[in-house]
Amino acid sequence: MSTTHACDPVLKDQRALVTGASSGIGAAIAKALAAAGAKVVVNYAGGADRAHAVVEHIRAAGGQAMAIRADVGREDEVEAMFAHMIETWGSIDILVNNAGLQKDAPLVEMSLADWQKVLDINLTGQFLCSRAAVREFLRRGVVPELSRVAGKIICMSSVHDVIPWAGHANYAASKGGVSLLMKTMAQELAPRCIRVNAISPGAIKTPINTAAWMTPEAEAELLKLIPCRRVGEPEDIARATVWLASDESDYVTGATLYVDGGMTLYPGFDQGG
Numbered sequence: 001m002s003t004t005h006a007c008d009p010v011l012k013d014q015r016a017l018v019t020g021a022s023s024g025i026g027a028a029i030a031k032a033l034a035a036a037g038a039k040v041v042v043n044y045a046g047g048a049d050r051a052h053a054v055v056e057h058i059r060a061a062g063g064q065a066m067a068i069r070a071d072v073g074r075e076d077e078v079e080a081m082f083a084h085m086i087e088t089w090g091s092i093d094i095l096v097n098n099a100g101l102q103k104d105a106p107l108v109e110m111s112l113a114d115w116q117k118v119l120d121i122n123l124t125g126q127f128l129c130s131r132a133a134v135r136e137f138l139r140r141g142v143v144p145e146l147s148r149v150a151g152k153i154i155c156m157s158s159v160h161d162v163i164p165w166a167g168h169a170n171y172a173a174s175k176g177g178v179s180l181l182m183k184t185m186a187q188e189l190a191p192r193c194i195r196v197n198a199i200s201p202g203a204i205k206t207p208i209n210t211a212a213w214m215t216p217e218a219e220a221e222l223l224k225l226i227p228c229r230r231v232g233e234p235e236d237i238a239r240a241t242v243w244l245a246s247d248e249s250d251y252v253t254g255a256t257l258y259v260d261g262g263m264t265l266y267p268g269f270d271q272g273g
């Protein structure tokens with residue numbers, strides 16, 4: 001049993017790594033984990049300024065954070081990032097596999113390079129980071145003062161792990177892959193006291209999908225697909241991440257939490273009978 005007190009922040013003294021944390025959902029998650037008491041590695045691939053701005057935001061609020069550059073699709077860079085974190089903070093307790101990108105094209109026009117790039121970052125990146133984190137979770141084992149389990153992994157998926165997405169075959173394939181990677185890791189690692197879950201966001205206002213919500217016309221079209229009639233904010237995803245990273249969700253593993261304003265319920269509403 002955890003020995004933290006009821007008034008302690010839920011992630012007190014835990015060490016978290018968030019990939020792709022210099023913008024959008026990842027930046028909101030890094031800030032929320034820090035506000036919940038965790039020390040946070042803000043991973044980024046490019047744009048060091050934005051990563052350092054997230055670190056400064058966390059420090060200004062009294063939290064602890066550091067930025068580490070690594071391309072999650074490259075094994076050598078991922079290994080170096082985890083080695084740096086573990087050398088600096090001793091270990092890792094929480095991994096959030098958030099980094100991702102889109103390179104959209106109709107199937108017949110999609111280049112092998114764009115197919116491969118999206119798979120490398122969105123899927124292989126989650127494998128490489130999870131493997132590095134799990135090796136450390138297993139080496140260190142459970143620390144009851146910190147958490148009931150040896151480690152937690154949260155994989156950022158998408159509603160397009162169940163909804164096909166014409167014009168985005170590489171992205172949808174990567175997120176479908178994340179879904180079964182997550183469930184398989186959860187099944188394999190539950191007996192070793194490691195929890196693995198996924199969050200599948202719906203439409204969230206971030207740089208990845210600006211065209212979908214930037215103009216009133218585009219937003220009106222998007223809202224037709226969302227029963228809650230609200231485009232999501234990065235903080236909607238960040239709050240769910242904090243819960244999945246904490247002992248509050250201790251009996252949850254292998255689950256996908258759809259944080260989508262009901263988007264995956266479409267088209268079961270407003271169909272006129």
Ligand code: NAD
Binds near residue numbers: 024070071073156
């Ligand atoms: P974003 O573009 O702001 O964030 C993606 C981040 O990943 C960026 O910071 C980018 O620099 C980083 N990244 C890209 N390649 C990288 C690499 N090789 N190594 C390390 N980092 C890399 O967009 P976002 O919406 O915040 O996306 C975050 C995650 O949420 C992604 O996995 C995305 O697929 C998922 N998602 C987003 C939405 C949405 O509506 N915004 C919906 C479903 C899922």
